[in-house]
Amino acid sequence: MTLSRSSLESAAEKGLLEPGQIDPLFEYLRSNSIEGPRFDFTHVLYYLGGLIAIGALTLFMNLGWGQFGGWGVFFICLLYAGVGLAITNRFRNAERDIPAGICGAFVVALAPVAIYGFQQGMGWWPEEEVYRNYHRYIKFLWIYMELGTLLIGAVVLWRYRYPFLVMPIAATLWYMSMDIAELIAGDIVGFRERAAITMWFGLAMTLLALWVDIRSRKTIDYAFWLYLFGVMAFWGGMTSQDSDSELAKLLYFCINLVLIAVGVILVRKVFVVFGTIGACIYLGHLADEVFKDSWLFPIALTLIGIAVIYLGVIWQKNETAITSRVRDYLPQQIRELLEGRSI
Secondary structure (H helix, E strand, C coil): CCCCHHHHHHHHHCCCCCHHHHHHHHHHHHHHCCCCCCCCHHHHHHHHHHHHHHHHHCCCCCHHHHHHHHHHHHHHHHHHHHHHHHHHHHHHHCCCHHHHHHHHHHHHHCHHHHHHHHHHHCCCCCCCCCHHHHHCCCCHHHHHHHHHHHHHHHHHHHHHCCHHHHHHHHHHHHHHHHHHHHHHHCCCCCHHHHHHHHHHHHHHHHHHHHHHHHHCCCCCCCCHHHHHHHHHHHHHHHHCCCCCCHHHHHHHHHHHHHHHHHHHHHCCHHHHHHHHHHHHHHHHHHHHHHCCCCCHHHHHHHHHHHHHHHHHHHHHHHHHHHHHHHHCCCCHHHHHHHHHHCC
8 A cells, every 4th residue: 555645634624633644644554564666757867777787788789789799798897886886885874775676686687798798718619609699689599698697686585685686596597498498399390399498488587476475564575576477488389389278278377367366366467467468369269260240249248348347336336245255264374475465
């Protein structure tokens, strides 16, 4: 729930607070709340500046860096990392958690570039490959860079404990899911098998996010980025599974409905977004292939939509009773997580 003075003033109008309590209560709650990301101009500037700095040395690193050689790239990254850590510490000491976390993520994002420079300096890097392909192509060659990034990311996260530090770790795990598929499959199997490996890796990553979510349920949200990239990998790999079987396509639709349900239960929008896209893909398949030129299909789909809306009305009337009854069968940790998300 977002803290605002107007909500306290509204409570005072209803007799829940004395008017003289509004200002001291608001200041107390604001001073004791944990700073989190908000959609305001200050935070937009924070993230915009951080992403520009991260992108400058990752996504947009050009061939001009080749003139420094492998060791030059490596030591430049160390210099940048030192500056990044110094700024992170300065923001942390000033209790500016959001910019501190972004600067820490910048340090982690330098890891694959530094490892690339080190490998090139040691003569272990193929001359025909350049770093900028790391973000463009799937290759098992990137595995060492990804493993090193995960190690450095874990150390920095352990040291600073800022949620945004999970972002480069989660993105690296997503990259790794595709590169491991290339490493395992190689040229022996096709695209479908590689997509299956990515799908199962994404499922494992999503379960890891749930575990992190449960562990951090009473503190800060560390699971957001793991959920995002885990669901992306799982859903992308599943959607890439092409099949001529209508039963398999129906199963795909049902899995997407499960994703929507999981998103509602956990209050995680990423499940709902991808589940909705997948459901629309299946309905589009029905419209274009199965019920092509059928005048009954739009009518049936409209009736289904109205039925879903009516189901929502029934759910709203009985949500508290149903939720309470279902939660009685869940483990204590899961109940505490869901109760915290319900606020």
